[in-house]
Amino acid sequence: MTDTHHLIEKAKQVLITNDRGGYTVPTDKLYPFQWNWDSAITALGWMQIDEPRAWQEIEMLIKGQWPNGMIPHIVFHEEVDTYFPGPSVWGVDLPVKTTSISQPPVLASIVNMMYEASTDKAIATDRALKLLPALMKYHLWWYRDRDPENTGLVVSYHPWESGMDNSPAWDKSLAAVPPATWQYQRKDTDHIDAEERPKAFEYDRFVYLVDFFRQADFDADTLYRTCPYRMYDIGIISILHKATADLIALAEAVLMPAPSNSPNLSRLPADEHINTSAPTSEHPSVLSLALTSELMASLNELKQRYALTQQNIGKLWHVPSNTFQSQDAITQAFSHELTTGTLLPLLAGFGDKTQKQHMQHLLQTWLQLKPYGLSSTHPKSNEFEAKRYWRGPIWVHVNWLIAMGAELQGFEDEAKAIKNSAKALIEQNGYFEYFDCESGVGCGGDTFSWTAAVSLHWLLTQKAEKK
Numbered sequence: 001m002t003d004t005h006h007l008i009e010k011a012k013q014v015l016i017t018n019d020r021g022g023y024t025v026p027t028d029k030l031y032p033f034q035w036n037w038d039s040a041i042t043a044l045g046w047m048q049i050d051e052p053r054a055w056q057e058i059e060m061l062i063k064g065q066w067p068n069g070m071i072p073h074i075v076f077h078e079e080v081d082t083y084f085p086g087p088s089v090w091g092v093d094l095p096v097k098t099t100s101i102s103q104p105p106v107l108a109s110i111v112n113m114m115y116e117a118s119t120d121k122a123i124a125t126d127r128a129l130k131l132l133p134a135l136m137k138y139h140l141w142w143y144r145d146r147d148p149e150n151t152g153l154v155v156s157y158h159p160w161e162s163g164m165d166n167s168p169a170w171d172k173s174l175a176a177v178p179p180a181t182w183q184y185q186r187k188d189t190d191h192i193d194a195e196e197r198p199k200a201f202e203y204d205r206f207v208y209l210v211d212f213f214r215q216a217d218f219d220a221d222t223l224y225r226t227c228p229y230r231m232y233d234i235g236i237i238s239i240l241h242k243a244t245a246d247l248i249a250l251a252e253a254v255l256m257p258a259p260s261n262s263p264n265l266s267r268l269p270a271d272e273h274i275n276t277s278a279p280t281s282e283h284p285s286v287l288s289l290a291l292t293s294e295l296m297a298s299l300n301e302l303k304q305r306y307a308l309t310q311q312n313i314g315k316l317w318h319v320p321s322n323t324f325q326s327q328d329a330i331t332q333a334f335s336h337e338l339t340t341g342t343l344l345p346l347l348a349g350f351g352d353k354t355q356k357q358h359m360q361h362l363l364q365t366w367l368q369l370k371p372y373g374l375s376s377t378h379p380k381s382n383e384f385e386a387k388r389y390w391r392g393p394i395w396v397h398v399n400w401l402i403a404m405g406a407e408l409q410g411f412e413d414e415a416k417a418i419k420n421s422a423k424a425l426i427e428q429n430g431y432f433e434y435f436d437c438e439s440g441v442g443c444g445g446d447t448f449s450w451t452a453a454v455s456l457h458w459l460l461t462q463k464a465e466k467k
Contacts, residue, residue, distance in 0.1 A: 007426065008460050014431050014452035015045050019053075023060040023077060027433065027445035030191045032080040034061060036073045036103035037163055038450050040110040041397050045453025047117055048461050054114055055127040058107070062134045064098045068220070069141030071107065071134075072098035073160060084187040085207065091214040100213045101161045104239045105142060106401075108135045108247035115250055128254050133291065135247055136298040142240055143305040145220040152305075152312030154240060155329045156233045157223055158209050162341070164235065164376065165206070166198035167390040168383035169335040173328045177228045179204035180211065196387050196443045205229075230329035234316055235341030237309065238324075238348040239401070244306045251299050255292070313350050322358040324350060338362070338378035339390070340398045346405030356409055363406065363414050373399050373421035375437035386438045393434040393443055396422050397454045423459045431455065 018024045023034040024042045031038075039061045046054035064075030076087045076097040087097035111131060118124035146154035156162060159170045184207055188197050198206070209229055216222045224230075318325040318334050324345045325334040343366075345351060346359055369379045376390045376398070377383060385391040399418050406415035425435050431451040432442025 004460055011452035011456045012049050014447045015449060017447060018449045022056050024057060024449050027448050029082045030445045032082055034075040034077060036071055037106050040107040041450040042453040043110055043114060044457040047114055048456040051118060058111060058131060064096045065134055069137035070102055071138045073101050073103040074099045082187055085210055089210060100218050101158045103161060104163045104236050105243050106239050108243040112246040112250040125254050128250060132251060132295060139244055139247060139302055140298060148224060152308035153232050153237060155230050156236050157227045157229060162233050162235060164341060164390040166202050167339050168377055169326050169337040169339050173229055173231055174205050177205040178208050180207035192444055198389055232316060232327040232329050234324045234326045235344045238344035241309050241348040244302055248302055337381060340374055340376050343402045346409050347401055360411050367417050370437045372425050372437055372440045373418055374402060387436040387443050392437055394437045395434045397450045400454050400458050426455050
């Protein structure tokens with residue numbers, strides 16, 4: 001039996017080691033900047049160590065927000081030469097150097113968790129209120145820029161935006177993208193075995209898209225009409241939907257404090273807790289009347305967008321496989337690959353009773369195929385590779401999101417099985433970026449922040465659950 005206290009202290013040390021003075025790098029050298037969903041998830045770990053530092057993590061990420069509301073997938077707070085592509089390749093001309101794409105928008109869900117888990121609600125309310133305008137602007141950017149036709153389904157423009165970079169779910173769509181037109185030098189394989197990283201074919205197209213965004217001057221309309229890679233990513237759509245529910249709950253909690261006997265909205269199934277009527281409660285005196293009015297208008301728009309997604313998500317239900325699937329927005333072809341993204345609709349509460357039963361069955365059978373939890377690609381896929389990045393390995397933070405979704409749908413046994421598998425992984429192998437789904441051996445970067453943070457929040461300590 002592994003000493004839990006030792007694991008807790010080691011996880012804390014991972015975050016302290018990766019701290020760069022207000023923001024946390026995922027791991028040294030391989031990822032030397034601040035990543036969007038890494039940093040959000042890492043803040044949950046900081047909540048177990050130092051609550052003010054956890055809020056600072058989010059505030060540092062917000063410094064990279066674009067005027068249009070986008071929070072980029074990387075914020076380059078300082079110059080480091082161990083990562084490609086760096087800021088000069090992205091070509092973003094803003095005071096804070098960033099990339100030009102985003103990442104799965106888990107941020108608002110995390111901030112809501114932090115607010116709920118905080119020991120000092122007065123401080124947490126103040127920090128949350130200050131973040132609220134940026135969070136709302138970020139979500140409205142997703143809905144306005146990435147779904148300008150009001151389909152209810154946002155589109156992504158790069159596999160990196162999915163967070164699941166080389167997932168086989170993108171293979172066919174990525175193959176339609178031209179390769180990069182210049183010679184570049186990758187840095188990731190200087191630090192990690194190439195067998196655990198994306199292949200050159202994929203990277204050539206990743207880089208082409210970066211160049212395309214820059215040449216299009218990052219114009220929203222141009223990208224929506226002409227980007228050669230446009231994907232209805234079921235993972236992003238699911239995470240955004242849950243995060244919008246949580247953002248609405250957070251806004252109503254801090255702008256319109258409810259009676260103490262009111263239900264905790266963010267813990268209800270996502271399709272049951274959104275009241276689309278206009279809020280009429282008084283606003284806190286800490287905010288100006290103009291800002292409060294703007295936030296209320298944004299809140300109403302978010303409720304409308306939430307309802308639109310709920311109404312139209314059935315377009316991504318793939319009848320032959322009885323699953324929600326990602327879909328190419330250009331060709332309308334489904335991906336036909338079962339990945340962990342396929343199970344994230346559980347987090348969003350998508351689907352009717354029968355569809356949720358199909359997802360539960362898929363979850364049950366998937367868990368039986370490998371000993372350490374949910375592989376990032378289904379083991380029976382022809383594209384499955386046990387240790388190549390998103391084509392097979394286990395990512396603890398995604399398993400956590402799916403377990404959370406399983407719990408929300410009442411699938412307690414499956415959620416417990418995912419949790420037990422994840423705990424066995426970190427007890428045996430420590431805090432790696434991801435894990436070989438067959439042997440459990442750690443892969444990618446070691447001393448990895450989000451694995452340590454999720455372990456502190458979910459696997460090793462119960463602080464958040466006791467609040």
